[in-house]
Amino acid sequence: MASMRVGDVEVQGIGDGILKTSLDLVIGMERAVADKLVGGTQDGSLFIPVNNFVIRRAGKVIMIDAGAGNTMQPTLGKLPANLRAAGIEPGAVTHIVMTHLHPDHANGLVDDAGAPHYPNAEIVVHRTEADFWMRPHRAGDPDRTKGNRERTAINMKPYLERVHRVRDGEEYLGFTPVLAPGHTPGHTCWLLAASGGGFMALGDVVHLSAIQISHPDAALAYDLDKDQAIKSRKRILDMAATERFAIAGAHVNAPGFGYVVRKGATFGFEPAG
Ligand SMILES: [Zn+2]
Numbered sequence: 001m002a003s004m005r006v007g008d009v010e011v012q013g014i015g016d017g018i019l020k021t022s023l024d025l026v027i028g029m030e031r032a033v034a035d036k037l038v039g040g041t042q043d044g045s046l047f048i049p050v051n052n053f054v055i056r057r058a059g060k061v062i063m064i065d066a067g068a069g070n071t072m073q074p075t076l077g078k079l080p081a082n083l084r085a086a087g088i089e090p091g092a093v094t095h096i097v098m099t100h101l102h103p104d105h106a107n108g109l110v111d112d113a114g115a116p117h118y119p120n121a122e123i124v125v126h127r128t129e130a131d132f133w134m135r136p137h138r139a140g141d142p143d144r145t146k147g148n149r150e151r152t153a154i155n156m157k158p159y160l161e162r163v164h165r166v167r168d169g170e171e172y173l174g175f176t177p178v179l180a181p182g183h184t185p186g187h188t189c190w191l192l193a194a195s196g197g198g199f200m201a202l203g204d205v206v207h208l209s210a211i212q213i214s215h216p217d218a219a220l221a222y223d224l225d226k227d228q229a230i231k232s233r234k235r236i237l238d239m240a241a242t243e244r245f246a247i248a249g250a251h252v253n254a255p256g257f258g259y260v261v262r263k264g265a266t267f268g269f270e271p272a273g
Helices: 031-037 079-085 103-109 127-134 143-162 226-243
Strands: 003-006 009-022 045-057 060-064 095-097 122-126 163-166 175-179 188-194 197-203 246-249 257-263 266-271
Touching: 003 197, 003 246, 009 079, 009 103, 009 188, 009 197, 009 246, 045 246, 103 143, 122 127, 122 143, 122 175, 127 143, 127 163, 143 163, 197 226, 226 257, 226 266
Parallel strands: 060 095, 095 122, 122 163, 197 246
Antiparallel strands: 003 009, 009 045, 045 060, 175 188, 188 197, 246 257, 257 266
């Protein structure tokens, strides 16, 4: 994956692999329109990257999200090997900053036996997200959150003594968490201030970059609250276009980095690098 220099900071993209997904998950857009935006598909299947990012700063090795591990598809779970190939030992990672606790972002925290891939890392997560997934499942919770709650317990178990929960806007490690709920209740974008620039890790505010930057009203079946997710997407894209910070998304197509620009009432993307 590409890297990007933002002011005095180098943001390195490190992939976890490729996720097979489907246009069936797109809500609020005609299938033919969605198909055209992604450049055409055979049967609605499309393949999106699972991107992670590493920032080395002040002696710390900070990674954003942790990939899927071996839990989803055989084309995923490559993050530890790709880190090593980039000269970063997983044991050298000091912090893992989470955008949210979905499987393709958090299941790669541990190996198949539940041992930590990153034994020296502290987990940094918004307290709303941590509270939602790390508490027991309750009557009244959506059924579809049950499985991920159980899995979150496995993912977080080796790290429980080293979980740093942040509040909205509370700066930590040079990052400001910007709550962008909807996809999950505590989904968080992380804004890094660098001298001479800025960078935001979008997480899944944009899940299908070929569709949702130009059509932010298109939601995804995975969104726990799709109306809220649409609002968050518009707010974050507007912020990125206004403040001109670089963005990188967990599933934004290669090179993954770029700038959001305003295009009439909606947005476009200028890839960087
Ligand atoms: Zn995701």
